[in-house]
Amino acid sequence: MRLKKYFGQHLLVAPGVLESIVKYIDPKEGEILVEIGPGTGNLTKRILSYPFKELHLLEIDPDMVEELKNSIKDERVFIHQADATSFDFCTLGDKLKVFGNLPYNVGSLIVENTVFHHRCIPQAIYMLQKEVAEKIQKGPSWLSTFVRSFYKVEYLMSLPGRFFFPKPKVSSALIRLFRKQNPSDLDLRDYKEFLTALYSMKRKALKNKICEELLIKLSIDPMLRVEALEPEKVLLLYKLEDFLGG
């Protein structure tokens, strides 16, 4: 099959690496799994020897979907031709384990969509471009804080390009998102807007963006920049500002 660059198709071809990813995914009896971007099914086929209840494959490329339909015969598997940047995960269940070797060009968008559906995704394991994975884990960025408001981010391993075909110019990293608390009923669109505004002028002091009184009340130095704040503090600021009608 001809691989398509615009769909970010870099297949994982190293058996040892595939095996360690499966160990991290650790499929279990009764679980509903979701794989994003299965491609030709390199990772998928290794999952099939484990117990689980359902495995949903989300693949955007109709040619790949065709190939998957021809090569995977397992009644626990459901193949969806779908775009994972906008897919409504919660239609599949309320305790999903989501994983995938994500297409690099839309990796951040898929992570963002995961957060929008965190109420039904307690755990996700993603292969991303290394820089993107590191930035999500450490910040500062609106997306990093968006993710870390709800998930603990665990850095599992880095992988050089040679484990993929065709070999990408960048390195990759595997991360795990582990939901921190019970799902939040916050208005996530509104929270995202708050975050993108807060991080849009990173160099400005917090007092230029948030009511100084509120900052002092929370013992936050109003002269600090947003990057000095832990995600928990940012989330608290958002909730209180909302509460005060800010």
Ligand code: SAH
């Ligand atoms: N998991 C496979 C392939 C990874 S390449 C492996 O490791 O070998 C990324 C895959 O994501 C490709 O199959 C590509 O077609 C698919 N893809 C690209 N954009 C997508 C999107 N928005 N939603 C779902 N799948 C997508």
